[in-house]
Amino acid sequence: MNLVLAREFRDVWVYGEVGKVTNAASGHCYFDLIEEEDGARSVLAIKLFRGVRQSLSSKMKQHGVDIVSGIKVRIRVTPDVFAQNGSLGFKMSDLDPRFTLGDLAAKREEIIARLKRDGLYDRNKRTHLPLVPLGIGLVTSKGSAAHADFMKTLEQSGIGFRVSLCDVRVQGDGAATSVAAAVAHLATLEDVELVAVIRGGGSKTDLAAFDDEALARVVATCAKPVFTGIGHEVDTSIVDEVAYSWNKTPTACAVAIIDVVNEFVVRVESAAQRMANIVLHALAAAERRVADAVGQLRTLRTTVLNGAKSRIDLLESELKGFDPVVLMRRGWSITYGADGRVITSTKQAK
Structure with a gap:
């Protein structure tokens, strides 16, 4: 049967959406290729044998494409009958990665447009x-x-x-x-x-x-x-x-x-440093004020002491003027009469 199919049917390119994918331990890959149109659903059973998969791996890797459920692919296939149950399937021999990438890009743009239309595109950024x-x-x-x-x-x-x-x-x-x-x-x-x-x-x-x-x-x-x-x-x-x-x-x-x-930690540390600088500045200003006050007190003390000394010297000088010895030197005296009274006039002298 497969010989007849190979003789009568050439390889053809088909496209559709990848459905269920089964990766066998042998390295073979089996998947459904689905196409829906006007409510009708067509499904092709695709076989990607290990040897073909390995030969396509560099192309698929280069374009970042793999056979996964949900993507659309354009693949080259030939009819194949599964000998054990007589079911008809298709053997995959090639893949067009640009078709898949184009479909993904188109879907992406459509989804982004809908998200923007609904006001959701940057909503999480505002949380x-x-x-x-x-x-x-x-x-x-x-x-x-x-x-x-x-x-x-x-x-x-x-x-x-x-x-x-x-x-x-x-x-x-x-x-x-x-x-x-x-x-x-x-x-x-x-x-x-x-x-x-x-x-x-x-x-x-x-x-x-x-x-x-x-x-x-x-x-x-x-x-x-x-x-x-x-x-x-x-x-x-x-x-x-x-x-x-x-x-x-x-x-x-x-x-x-x-x-x-860490940004918060840096902000806290920066704020703490600013507070420390403010406190240090305030302490330095207070120290300057105290030093100025001490200097003023010292100046005031000197002024007060000098003034007091001057007054004391003046009083001392004035007191010395009343010293009997000084008065006597000036020719002054206090004379008492026989009755013990101070003689205040020459008429009282005998």
């Missing part, structure tokens, strides 16, 4: 960020490298952060729903002051969950500031754009949070 946000709600895959890097960076800061972790899927089926539920839950916790959404690097299609409109709306309307570190230094996701703070990696996200706390 209140505490001066010292120590309570962190962390959304990531528990035990991942992203999780480890984030926690290590926080611990090395020496700051007493409190982290509430929500373990989620960060790619593939259900990732966007899982992350959205975690963000919504953490936003309700009183001890959570900001939410951090992180994951490691990946291809553009690996990160497709973070371009999901429903997730972006949850992040945009979150009552707590959302910090992201989704691990892609070239592109930003829609979730990055609507978040309070976008950072390139999980480590950079942790550093951004640490910087918020």
Whole structure:
């Protein structure tokens, strides 16, 4: 049957949305290619064998494209009958990454336009960020490298952060729903002051969950500031754009949070230094006033003492004028008569 199909049918290019994806232990990949039109739903069973997958890996990696659920692809296929059950499927032999990237870009622009229209694009950026946000709600895959890097960076800061972790899927089926539920839950916790959404690097299609409109709306309307570190230094996701703070990696996200706390510490230390300078300035001014007062007292003391000495000298001089000896030297005397009375006139003298 396959020989007949190979002889009668040439390779054809088909496009559609990737549905359920199964990656087998053998390295083969099986997925559904879905096309919906006028209410009708068509599904093709696609087989991507390991050898073809390996031959396409460099092209896919170069463009950041992979086979993941929810993206649209344009692929080259040939009909193939599965011998065990006689079902008809298609073997994939090539992929057009530009088709996928173009579709992703178009969807992205449409979603961003709707978010702006609804006033949600910069809503989370207007939420209140505490001066010292120590309570962190962390959304990531528990035990991942992203999780480890984030926690290590926080611990090395020496700051007493409190982290509430929500373990989620960060790619593939259900990732966007899982992350959205975690963000919504953490936003309700009183001890959570900001939410951090992180994951490691990946291809553009690996990160497709973070371009999901429903997730972006949850992040945009979150009552707590959302910090992201989704691990892609070239592109930003829609979730990055609507978040309070976008950072390139999980480590950079942790550093951004640490910087918020350190900025407050610097402000407090600066204020304390200003207060200390004010106190020192006041003390120095008081010391100058005391020194001036002491100098004035010393001058006053000298003036008072000199004045007193002058008066004493004057009184001493005046008293000396009444000294009998001095008076006698001047020819003055007090003469008494025989009756013991002071003679005040020459007529009284005999």
